[in-house]
Amino acid sequence: MKGTVRYLAGIAGQSGYGSKSTAEQVTQDCSSLPPYLTAIVTGATSGIGAETARVLAKRGVRIVIPARDLKKADEVKRNIQRETPNAEIIILEIDLTSFASIRKFCSEFLSLGIPLNILINNAGKFSQKLEFSEDKFEMTFATNYLGHFLLTELVLEKMIETAKQTGVEGRIVNVSSVIHGWVKKDHFSFNDMLHSKYYNATRAYAQSKLANIMHAYELSKQLKAINANVTINAVHPGIVKTGIIRDHKGLITDSIFFIASKLLKSTSQGASTTCYVALSSKTKGVTGQYFADCNETRCSSLANDDYEAHELWKQTRSLIEKRLRVQLRP
Numbered sequence: 001m002k003g004t005v006r007y008l009a010g011i012a013g014q015s016g017y018g019s020k021s022t023a024e025q026v027t028q029d030c031s032s033l034p035p036y037l038t039a040i041v042t043g044a045t046s047g048i049g050a051e052t053a054r055v056l057a058k059r060g061v062r063i064v065i066p067a068r069d070l071k072k073a074d075e076v077k078r079n080i081q082r083e084t085p086n087a088e089i090i091i092l093e094i095d096l097t098s099f100a101s102i103r104k105f106c107s108e109f110l111s112l113g114i115p116l117n118i119l120i121n122n123a124g125k126f127s128q129k130l131e132f133s134e135d136k137f138e139m140t141f142a143t144n145y146l147g148h149f150l151l152t153e154l155v156l157e158k159m160i161e162t163a164k165q166t167g168v169e170g171r172i173v174n175v176s177s178v179i180h181g182w183v184k185k186d187h188f189s190f191n192d193m194l195h196s197k198y199y200n201a202t203r204a205y206a207q208s209k210l211a212n213i214m215h216a217y218e219l220s221k222q223l224k225a226i227n228a229n230v231t232i233n234a235v236h237p238g239i240v241k242t243g244i245i246r247d248h249k250g251l252i253t254d255s256i257f258f259i260a261s262k263l264l265k266s267t268s269q270g271a272s273t274t275c276y277v278a279l280s281s282k283t284k285g286v287t288g289q290y291f292a293d294c295n296e297t298r299c300s301s302l303a304n305d306d307y308e309a310h311e312l313w314k315q316t317r318s319l320i321e322k323r324l325r326v327q328l329r330p
């Protein structure tokens with residue numbers, strides 16, 4: 001009850017920000033940012049990702065946009081540069097549902113020889129019906145989780161090296177959702193998520209978002225163990241009427257959104273938690289946490305289950321290594 005009042009009234013939490021804070025507001029204190037930061041923002045061709053890229057670029061961060069639709073990415077680039085003429089935006093092709101495409105993106109990015117300070121795993125999919133990716137995995141899980149897992153693995157060494165050379169903390173942000181809390185332990189089976197027998201779109205989406213948090217939780221521990229100056233956290237952006245929701249046309253969905261319109265955030269409010277975690281000095285050294293409305297908050301107990309998070313990580317890594325016949329990080 002207290003939480004709902006806080007949300008509706010936009011009351012600030014410990015960070016000094018709340019549900020109504022915008023991405024621009026939460027990054028206003030970032031004037032002392034180290035120069036020449038570089039960020040990869042997936043899903044920056046629309047919605048929350050486009051706003052995240054715009055605001056980071058406004059704060060002087062060089063943006064790499066991995067996109068499957070290069071025309072859309074070019075429009076985003078032009079919009080950003082209209083507002084911030086000297087913004088540096090690099091567009092490279094990626095399809096997160098294809099391991100081959102992710103590897104191609106990473107090798108093209110790494111061949112640019114530029115540093116990497118920030119990785120924002122934001123792209124998202126809510127597949128209404130059972131579909132399979134190029135690698136033959138359920139589409140929502142493949143896009144939201146497997147694709148970002150592989151992307152992170154392939155650029156992690158670059159992030160660790162950049163942080164070592166510059167002394168500037170690297171940051172990874174996994175964009176998750178509050179819906180992760182709907183998943184119960186008996187519905188969290190790796191093989192079932194890869195090849196669902198009884199597909200339920202909402203459940204598949206919630207499972208992928210739970211996996212995003214577990215990924216952050218497990219990787220944060222691994223990074224700490226090797227003393228890497230790179231953090232990883234997960235965020236819930238809030239409910240925003242972006243493409244991911246607009247795909248669900250229909251009287252029921254429209255009515256729910258009309259009734260719930262007071263609960264919706266603007267896109268800039270939706271991008272605020274990501275931008276806060278990625279840039280603020282207040283989140284320095286914070287890792288393995290879950291944020292909503294720009295404040296650390298509790299995720300489900302399953303999301304923070306050490307054993308489950310480690311098992312998920314091991315199974316994912318083994319799946320990818322077998323499929324690609326390569327060894328990922330030792």
Ligand SMILES: NC(=O)c1ccc[n+]([C@@H]2O[C@H](COP(=O)([O-])OP(=O)(O)OC[C@H]3O[C@@H](n4cnc5c(N)ncnc54)[C@H](OP(=O)(O)O)[C@@H]3O)[C@@H](O)[C@H]2O)c1
Pocket residue numbers: 042043044045046047048049066067068069072094095096097121122123124125143175176177178236237238239240241242243244245
């Ligand atoms: N909106 C909400 O209420 C809400 C709530 C909780 C969490 N989230 C999370 O917030 C994140 C951003 O979502 P959004 O609301 O901004 O959705 P959106 O407007 O639909 O944007 C999704 C982005 O992901 C990209 N994408 C999808 N599949 C891809 C693929 N196979 N390869 C590369 N890029 C791909 C899309 O690219 P195209 O332009 O090519 O389609 C688009 O840029 C997602 O992770 C979502 O789960 C959203």
